[in-house]
Amino acid sequence: MTEPPSGGGGEPEILAARRRKLDALRATGVDPFPHAFPGVVGIAQARAGHDGLAPGEETDERVRVAGRVAARRGQGKAAFLDLVDRSGRIQLLGRLNALGEEAFERLTALDLGDLVGADGTIIRSRAGELTVSLDGITLLAKSLRPPPEKHHGLTDVETRFRRRELDLIANEETRELFVARARVITEVRRFLDDAGFVEVETPMLQPIYGGAAARPFTTHHNALDRTLYLRIATELYLKRLIVGGLERVYEIGKDFRNEGLSPKHNPEFTMLEYYEAYADYHDVAARCERLVHHVASALGQGVRFAPPWRRETLAGAIEARAGVDVLAARDLESLRAAMRERGLEVPEHDQTWARLVDHLLSRYVEPELVAPTFLMDYPVELSPLAKRHRSQEGVVERFEAFAGGMEIANAFTELNDPDEQRARFDEQRRAAAAGDAEAQPLDEAFVEALEHGMPPTGGIGIGLDRLVMLLTGRDTIREVVLFPALREQ
Numbered sequence: 422m423t424e425p426p427s428g429g430g431g432e433p434e435i436l437a438a439r440r441r442k443l444d445a446l447r448a449t450g451v452d453p454f455p456h457a458f459p460g461v462v463g464i465a466q467a468r469a470g471h472d473g474l475a476p477g478e479e480t481d482e483r484v485r486v487a488g489r490v491a492a493r494r495g496q497g498k499a500a501f502l503d504l505v506d507r508s509g510r511i512q513l514l515g516r517l518n519a520l521g522e523e524a525f526e527r528l529t530a531l532d533l534g535d536l537v538g539a540d541g542t543i544i545r546s547r548a549g550e551l552t553v554s555l556d557g558i559t560l561l562a563k564s565l566r567p568p569p570e571k572h573h574g575l576t577d578v579e580t581r582f583r584r585r586e587l588d589l590i591a592n593e594e595t596r597e598l599f600v601a602r603a604r605v606i607t608e609v610r611r612f613l614d615d616a617g618f619v620e621v622e623t624p625m626l627q628p629i630y631g632g633a634a635a636r637p638f639t640t641h642h643n644a645l646d647r648t649l650y651l652r653i654a655t656e657l658y659l660k661r662l663i664v665g666g667l668e669r670v671y672e673i674g675k676d677f678r679n680e681g682l683s684p685k686h687n688p689e690f691t692m693l694e695y696y697e698a699y700a701d702y703h704d705v706a707a708r709c710e711r712l713v714h715h716v717a718s719a720l721g722q723g724v725r726f727a728p729p730w731r732r733e734t735l736a737g738a739i740e741a742r743a744g745v746d747v748l749a750a751r752d753l754e755s756l757r758a759a760m761r762e763r764g765l766e767v768p769e770h771d772q773t774w775a776r777l778v779d780h781l782l783s784r785y786v787e788p789e790l791v792a793p794t795f796l797m798d799y800p801v802e803l804s805p806l807a808k809r810h811r812s813q814e815g816v817v818e819r820f821e822a823f824a825g826g827m828e829i830a831n832a833f834t835e836l837n838d839p840d841e842q843r844a845r846f847d848e849q850r851r852a853a854a855a856g857d858a859e860a861q862p863l864d865e866a867f868v869e870a871l872e873h874g875m876p877p878t879g880g881i882g883i884g885l886d887r888l889v890m891l892l893t894g895r896d897t898i899r900e901v902v903l904f905p906a907l908r909e910q
Contacts, residue, residue, distance in 0.1 A: 432567070439532055439565050446563065451527070453563040458538040461487045465508035467543065467553070474545040484553060486511065487538040487561060489568075489590065490531050500529050504539060504553075507596060512552040513539050519556055527558065534564035534590070578899075583910075585903050601720060602889045602901060606673060608716045609693055609885070616708070618669040618695055623658035625651060625675065631867070632656030632806070633882075634859040635678040638688075651677035654882065655694045656806065660835060661870045663696050663878050671695035673885070684897040685827050688906050691885040700879035701834040702818045706732075706795050709822060709830055709881055713793070713888070720892050730793040730822070735782065738796050743785040747778050747800065748815060772856035775802040790823035805845040805861055807833035822883075825891045832881035839871035 446453045467484040474480070488506035495501070498517040503510055515528045531537065540557035569591040581588040581595075588595045610620065628647065630637040632654030642649050655672045662670045676692045697705065710728035717726040733741075736748045744763045750756040753774045760767045760781075768780055778800060786796070798810060799819040807817035818834035836842050846863040853860035889901040899905040 435567055436565065439563070439567075442530060442532070443563050443565065446527075446560070451560065453560055455559070455561060458485075458487055458559060458561055460485045461538065463508040464488065464504065464506045464511045468509060468511060468551055471543055471545070471551055474543070474551065476545050476549045477547045479544040479554070480542060482543045483541070484543060485538065485540050486553060488536070489564075490533055490535045490537060491568075493531065493533065495529060498525075500525070501552075502528075502531070504537070505593075507600070512546065512550045513541070513555055513558075514544070514546065514552045515555045515558065519554070520558065524558060527560070528555070531560070532564055532567070534566070534568035535560060536562040536564065579907065579910075582899050582905050582907060598893055598895075598901065599903060601893055604719060605716055605889050605892060606691075606885065608719045609673065609712065612712050612715045613671050613695060616669070618671045618697075619667055621659070621662060621667070621670050621672055622674070623652075623655050623662075623672060625677075627652050627658075629862055629864045629866075631861045631864045633676075633678070634861065635680060636858055638677050638679050653678050655692070656880065656882070657864055657867045659694055659696050660875060660878065660880065661867065663698055664870045664873055664875045668698040668876075669696070682906060682908075684899075685887065687886065687898050687902055690898070690902075693883045693885055694880065696835070696878055696880035698876045698878050701877065702797075702820055702832055702879055705832045705834075705879035705881050706730075706820055706822075709832065709883070710793075712883075713829075716888070717892055722892055726793055726824070730795055732795045732797055734798045735796045735800070735821075736798070736816075738786045739778070739781050742789060743781050745781060747781065751815070753777065773802075773852055775800065775852070776857065778803060787823060787828060788826045791826055793822065793824040795820045795822055802848075804833065805849050806836055806842075808836045808838075809841075827887055827890075828884070829887045829891065830881055830883040832879065835875070835878040835880050837871060837875040837878060839868050842871055843868050 443453055462484060464486055467486050486504060486506070488504045490502050491505040491510065492503040493500065500515045502513040502515070504513050515525060517525045520528065538559040538561050539553055539555055541553040541555040544552050544554045546552045569587045614620070626640070626642070626649045628649060630650040630653050633656070635653040637650040637653050640649050640651065654676055655674065659670055659672060671693065673691065673693050675689055677689050680686055680688060682688070697708070710730050714723055714726045714728055717723050736746065740746050743765060745756070745759045745765070747756060750759045751774065756774055756777050757767050766784070797820045798813065798816045799807070801809065801815060801817050804817040804819045807819040810816045810818050820832050821828050822830035836845065846861065846868070849860040850863065886898050886901055890898060893901065895901050
């Protein structure tokens with residue numbers, strides 16, 4: 422979509438010319454920003470059923486479509502425009518003898534990017550293009566700025582992310598991406614609703630953050646005069662609902678983690694968490710497979726994610742790829758020594774054994790897990806909210822799901838013993854004192870909820886942004902978030 426010359430010059434002249442057109446419309450009594458245009462059908466719907474129309478053939482089928490002017494061409498007493506909406510593109514044909522002189526003049530004065538409504542009949546042009554032959558054209562919003570030039574104006578990715586509206590105008594692929602994202606969330610809800618889960622909402626502003634290993638964003642509530650935190654996870658509130666007897670609950674919502682930016686991390690992201698009474702992590706893994714397969718199938722990619730997924734233990738995966746048996750080196754110095762013996766990088770900033778194990782996972786294992794894979798049975802030090810393994814010492818019943826070289830889900834057989842949960846929180850406080858900035862604080866209300874009794878429960882968190890990345894072939898989370906966090910220009 423290019424802006425034709427308008428008296429020469431650059432953008433200031435183009436903006437001034439469009440302002441003059443706006444003033445002229447108002448001067449003649451035309452409202453350049455009307456309130457509504459009822460009765461519109463999508464362009465895809467208008468095009469449907471006309472594949473067999475021969476070149477030059479006309480119909481008496483009337484349609485009313487609306488969208489943005491994407492291209493225009495003129496041939497004397499006839500003018501052709503391309504109209505684009507969310508669903509597609511269609512050609513408009515305006516003839517002087519059909520529209521009359523005044524309406525035809527307004528048609529030919531339209532600028533690229535103007536939003537218009539079109540009334541007419543469906544025909545096939547002599548050149549073979551499906552077309553709306555106009556008998557009415559209505560300006561719906563005058564565009565005072567030219568649209569981005571399709572091939573060159575949005576090559577800078579920073580511009581695409583900072584000005585997503587321009588990216589959506591210029592790039593059909595971007596529009597399709599975010600329609601696909603919406604489809605993913607719709608299918609997630611459909612799957613869980615059909616399985617008897619209840620969708621709920623829990624607080625985003627929390628007096629105590631928890632449910633994940635992350636640093637929070639901090640704010641202040643003036644009326645209450647207290648410090649609050651943007652939630653890093655929904656887990657603890659959702660498990661309190663399990664205590665309350667809802668039995669199967671889920672939430673789709675924003676979490677916030679005060680961490681760096683990377684291709685896999687945005688400080689504000691969309692998470693699905695669901696919890697199921699009377700289930701363990703094996704049940705959760707099976708449901709996770711089915712859920713992702715269901716969603717992927719809706720996008721035509723079911724084969725890639727068909728159950729059963731591969732399963733490995735975390736310790737086995739690290740030993741196979743990094744040569745270190747983390748369960749045989751259960752303190753920080755012995756693990757560092759084992760890594761040095763293997764010639765591996767030993768980051769000095771990892772001040773706890775658990776964080777060093779997480780480094781081994783992230784550095785040596787995660788990038789290798791391209792096919793859907795569950796890593797099972799994590800060390801207890803990495804998992805303060807998970808139930809101890811029923812048959813193996815030192816680990817808990819936890820898995821993380823990986824695909825495309827990144828983590829997409831984290832799940833447990835949930836710890837429901839209030840005394841052990843309190844002891845785990847005490848361990849987290851010691852980790853915080855040792856330098857772990859992401860250790861979780863004690864949530865007394867959560868422990869007291871467990872003291873009322875929580876049934877055996879399985880739960881999971883699935884990163885929906887990352888799932889959309891996988892299903893749409895994107896390499897960075899910024900591509901699948903409409904307005905990602907960016908550094909100041």
